[in-house]
Amino acid sequence: MRDIVSAARLEKNIESKTSSLFVSAMSIKKATLMDNGVQNGTSRNMLERCASVNEYFDVAFKVMLLGDSAVGKTCVLVRFKDGAFLGGNFIATVGIDFRNKVVTVDNMKVKLQIWDTAGQERFRSVTHAYYRDAQALLLLYDITRKASFDNIRAWLTEIYEYAQKDVVIMLLGNKSDMAAERVITHEEGEKLAKQYGVPFMETSAKTGVNVELAFQAIARELKHRNLQQPHEPKFKIHDYIDSQKQKSSCCRV
Amino acid sequence: MPDARMAADVHNKGVFWEVKNGNLAPSDRLRQDRSDSPTPGLVEGTEPGAGQEGAMFVHAQSFEDLTAVSESNTDDNSAEVGDSNLESAQEAALEGGEEESLEAEQEEVGKEEVQSRKKAKEEDVTSETWRSHRKHVFVLSEAGKPIYTRYGTEEALSSIMGVMMLLMSIVEDKKNIIRSIHADGYRVVFLRKSPLILVGVFQTNCSDRELTRELQYIYYQIVSLLTLTQLNHVFQHRQSYDLRRLLAGSEHLTDNLLRLLDRDPGLLLSAVMCLPLASSARDMVSSSLQAAKAKNLVFSILLAGNRLVTLVRKKDQFLHHMDLHLLFNLVGSSSSFRAGEGWTPICLPKFNPAGFFHAHISYLEPASDLCLILVSTDREDFFNLSDCKKRFLERLRRRNAYQSLQEALNMPSYPVSQVGIPELRHFVYKSKSSGLYTSPDLPAPYQGEEELERLMGLYQQLHSCLHNPTRLLRYIYRCADTENLYALVTSGFELYLCFSPLGTKSLAVSAVNKLLKWIRKEEDRLFILSPLTY
Numbered sequence: 001m002r003d004i005v006s007a008a009r010l011e012k013n014i015e016s017k018t019s020s021l022f023v024s025a026m027s028i029k030k031a032t033l034m035d036n037g038v039q040n041g042t043s044r045n046m047l048e049r050c051a052s053v054n055e056y057f058d059v060a061f062k063v064m065l066l067g068d069s070a071v072g073k074t075c076v077l078v079r080f081k082d083g084a085f086l087g088g089n090f091i092a093t094v095g096i097d098f099r100n101k102v103v104t105v106d107n108m109k110v111k112l113q114i115w116d117t118a119g120q121e122r123f124r125s126v127t128h129a130y131y132r133d134a135q136a137l138l139l140l141y142d143i144t145r146k147a148s149f150d151n152i153r154a155w156l157t158e159i160y161e162y163a164q165k166d167v168v169i170m171l172l173g174n175k176s177d178m179a180a181e182r183v184i185t186h187e188e189g190e191k192l193a194k195q196y197g198v199p200f201m202e203t204s205a206k207t208g209v210n211v212e213l214a215f216q217a218i219a220r221e222l223k224h225r226n227l228q229q230p231h232e233p234k235f236k237i238h239d240y241i242d243s244q245k246q247k248s249s250c251c252r253v
Numbered sequence: 254m255p256d257a258r259m260a261a262d263v264h265n266k267g268v269f270w271e272v273k274n275g276n277l278a279p280s281d282r283l284r285q286d287r288s289d290s291p292t293p294g295l296v297e298g299t300e301p302g303a304g305q306e307g308a309m310f311v312h313a314q315s316f317e318d319l320t321a322v323s324e325s326n327t328d329d330n331s332a333e334v335g336d337s338n339l340e341s342a343q344e345a346a347l348e349g350g351e352e353e354s355l356e357a358e359q360e361e362v363g364k365e366e367v368q369s370r371k372k373a374k375e376e377d378v379t380s381e382t383w384r385s386h387r388k389h390v391f392v393l394s395e396a397g398k399p400i401y402t403r404y405g406t407e408e409a410l411s412s413i414m415g416v417m418m419l420l421m422s423i424v425e426d427k428k429n430i431i432r433s434i435h436a437d438g439y440r441v442v443f444l445r446k447s448p449l450i451l452v453g454v455f456q457t458n459c460s461d462r463e464l465t466r467e468l469q470y471i472y473y474q475i476v477s478l479l480t481l482t483q484l485n486h487v488f489q490h491r492q493s494y495d496l497r498r499l500l501a502g503s504e505h506l507t508d509n510l511l512r513l514l515d516r517d518p519g520l521l522l523s524a525v526m527c528l529p530l531a532s533s534a535r536d537m538v539s540s541s542l543q544a545a546k547a548k549n550l551v552f553s554i555l556l557a558g559n560r561l562v563t564l565v566r567k568k569d570q571f572l573h574h575m576d577l578h579l580l581f582n583l584v585g586s587s588s589s590f591r592a593g594e595g596w597t598p599i600c601l602p603k604f605n606p607a608g609f610f611h612a613h614i615s616y617l618e619p620a621s622d623l624c625l626i627l628v629s630t631d632r633e634d635f636f637n638l639s640d641c642k643k644r645f646l647e648r649l650r651r652r653n654a655y656q657s658l659q660e661a662l663n664m665p666s667y668p669v670s671q672v673g674i675p676e677l678r679h680f681v682y683k684s685k686s687s688g689l690y691t692s693p694d695l696p697a698p699y700q701g702e703e704e705l706e707r708l709m710g711l712y713q714q715l716h717s718c719l720h721n722p723t724r725l726l727r728y729i730y731r732c733a734d735t736e737n738l739y740a741l742v743t744s745g746f747e748l749y750l751c752f753s754p755l756g757t758k759s760l761a762v763s764a765v766n767k768l769l770k771w772i773r774k775e776e777d778r779l780f781i782l783s784p785l786t787y
Contacts, residue, residue, distance in 0.1 A: 069502055074589065081592075092502030093589050094614075095597025098635070116593070120502045122479060126598055126611075129632055 069119030302684030
């Protein structure tokens with residue numbers, strides 16, 4: 001049941017054989033890197049036991065969570081990964097935190113390797129170093145804190161500087177459960193997202209609204225990009241989100 | 254070691270700094286400190302717990318920082334380590350055209366981060382409760398700007414910090430140094446570590462040296478987050494800079510370190526405690542870790558809570574206890590490493606205050622207490638180290654060592670009754686040459702937080718008596734209301750014993766030999782006798 005992979009960015013893998021475990025943009029195919037695959041398999045079993053998250057997967061992508069400190073990046077991730085909410089005291093992420101989660105998209109197992117980053121300024125240089133590996137970026141702000149929203153432009157500037165050109169970006173306004181403290185309207189968020197041509201939604205790590213959807217949409221988009229069948233229509237992430245979001249918002253109201 | 258370099262990641266563009274002497278550490282220090290030792294008898298290198306093949310730590314002395322304090326205080330440049338490498342690193346940092354980017358980011362990121370900090374420690378600074386805290390610590394910049402307070406908010410304390418600054422500068426104006434003020438049961442201790450000023454207000458009868466040592470720890474904690482290079486750079490660039498922006502989210506590290514200083518004898522003794530483990534099991538773990546090496550890996554450290562399981566290091570590179578304690582503190586005060594794999598820059602200030610290492614930090618299992626720290630010089634090394642961890646785990650499981658590790662973890666350390674000395678309640682034994690200490694489980698009377706801190710306070714007083722620079726003691730016996738204490742120091746070890754009030758001095762003296770014999774018998778379980786290198 002070994003997944004057979006060949007890296008789109010082959011040179012990279014060969015150059016760093018030791019890091020064979022991490023295969024960036026992958027597409028299903030035969031094993032051109034046989035030994036690579038073997039190593040991958042054994043190490044993966046290892047991980048399975050110690051992290052209990054790693055099931056079999058067909059394809060893997062790297063996703064990065066970005067945004068100011070205390071906008072809820074870790075909470076969104078934990079909600080998505082474990083279905084729980086980290087209440088209580090705010091504990092700042094140190095540096096970068098790396099976790100995996102496998103999601104299913106059209107009967108295909110997509111493994112998301114998720115980088116949760118610290119929002120603090122002093123960690124900027126570390127996060128920069130890993131931007132270019134990411135295929136998707138979830139950019140978060142806190143709807144109850146204007147500065148975190150105002151900084152989104154600065155974040156996008158950084159993203160354009162450091163990330164891959166074709167990186168999938170999604171803007172998330174988090175803490176949508178805190179209606180009373182809201183200072184950024186849904187429209188403002190939407191407007192900004194439109195300006196930059198990125199999909200947008202409001203999420204709540206506390207209630208779970210749209211969290212799953214955000215990651216699902218990313219996974220779908222990435223999967224379709226990489227494994228596009230000729231007869232398949234192009235996946236439209238905006239439409240997908242709109243259709244799904246509709247559902248959740250009518251449940252909510 | 255052609256690739257032994259450290260990234261002095263000063264802000265954005267990552268300034269790389271090639272170390273001139275091809276060594277990771279600042280030149281002149283390590284070797285000399287470790288050199289001369291034995292004369293016959295129970296001396297350094299032959300005491301129970303001494304490593305067989307040399308130590309894995311830099312040989313640290315009590316108050317070693319403080320012996321240099323007077324010079325660095327009068328010295329305006331006050332470069333922490335008077336070392337040309339450091340200076341060149343600073344220059345390198347300044348050269349890059351990064352001033353603008355720093356400026357730009359300042360505007361963008363705004364002050365919101367500071368404000369958003371969880372005000373859990375919000376407390377009315379005019380209230381009686383605020384005043385009654387036993388140990389206050391304040392950090393401010395040389396411009397008098399608040400950087401950290403243990404209780405209350407910095408904003409509320411800016412005038413007090415202004416007064417502290419004023420006190421310091423008035424005295425310094427007369428070419429003098431203010432070290433401490435004693436009044437009404439309080440000690441106010443000042444420590445200037447340019448560009449920072451640390452002030453402690455303590456309700457205690459500990460010596461100034463002990464208190465200054467604690468402030469030193471706080472200083473190094475801050476350096477470990479930013480590097481001294483960046484710290485200097487930031488304040489050279491703008492004297493009135495609000496450092497809390499760069500330190501945002503790290504307050505709990507400093508809070509936790511202050512708690513450790515009250516409770517962990519390791520910080521007092523400049524030593525580290527090992528997890529008691531059969532030597533065969535430890536060797537297996539160590540060699541597995543040794544085998545899982547990578548090019549830029551410098552230290553592999555396996556922790557169990559606040560105890561060391563094993564440490565494997567690059568040949569010729571030694572870790573300092575203080576740096577290890579800072580790593581312990583980082584791991585102990587962050588929950589985020591439990592679920593995933595952490596990757597963070599960290600400066601080990603005693604090793605080299607000018608550059609960042611990069612640490613891969615992860616628990617072996619989410620529910621386990623075993624935490625692996627892999628320290629590399631390369632900031633792009635995450636996946637290499639992640640792979641090292643996997644190889645280590647694999648090897649561990651193949652040899653079934655994981656099981657015995659888990660079992661050792663689940664057992665309490667050891668009760669003092671194992672030693673078989675009546676009236677002995679607790680002890681702390683440090684082997685000087687290995688830099689490791691051992692101590693039994695806390696007995697019932699000291700299990701509460703308050704009681705533990707009281708016991709540690711007693712040890713601390715003994716420690717400062719033994720190491721008083723004007724009157725060095727070899728041993729001290731003290732009768733208190735609720736316990737009798739005996740402490741002694743030789744060139745090979747330091748020992749602190751706590752007896753019930755029924756104990757006598759002659760009993761205490763005779764206990765030492767018995768205890769040393771017992772430790773000798775158990776030493777391969779209690780200590781790491783054969784540290785490994787890659």
